[in-house]
């Protein structure tokens with residue numbers, strides 16, 4: 001199933017730009033950190049059987065996240081990653097996502113075509129930011145905005161993201177963006193910090209179990225340029 005293109009990316013004239021909420025979501029975050037993992041567990045306990053649209057960055061990261069949410073929610077994985085630096089990489093990661101879902105039967109898939117212009121638009125002027133900096137916050141917002149829009153359109157009860165499984169991703173920022181979008185679109189956000197309870201380690205183990213392609217950079221051309229030592233789901 002392919003959702004219409006250019007809905008949350010600012011390329012459609014009458015749609016709000018993904019960057020519209022930036023001032024709100026890029027503000028400094030509270031000093032007292034919330035336990036988003038605990039919040040997720042409580043939310044799941046109270047909402048078993050509801051429908052979840054789970055944005056997935058890649059098969060390796062989703063492998064563990066799905067073990068947490070799929071037994072509780074009727075889950076659909078949403079593959080929307082215009083940040084990837086080439087169509088070849090996009091299709092390779094998407095192919096692995098599809099294979100994982102087929103092998104596990106954990107969830108359905110809602111995918112998108114490759115839309116690199118959406119990422120280029122939000123990354124412009126932020127090319128020299130380090131991984132984890134302002135460009136990444138915009139990248140989170142881009143992907144979660146589309147997820148919230150699709151969740152609203154598809155009548156899902158919740159939306160969420162696998163991105164919090166990575167130690168290099170800012171879970172505070174991701175959850176703040178998720179809650180802000182939930183308010184904006186009227187769909188509940190599933191908070192998470194999937195890296196807790198050895199989630200990241202488990203994602204590496206599961207990737208080995210399923211023989212998944214595990215990229216050695218986060219995804220965009222800048223992260224490939226700056227190849228970091230502990231990427232999204234690193235090869236060993």
Ligand code: SF4
Nearest residue numbers: 136139218219220223
């Ligand atoms: S490093 Fe990763 S999260 Fe940051 S902008 Fe690039 S693809 Fe997005």
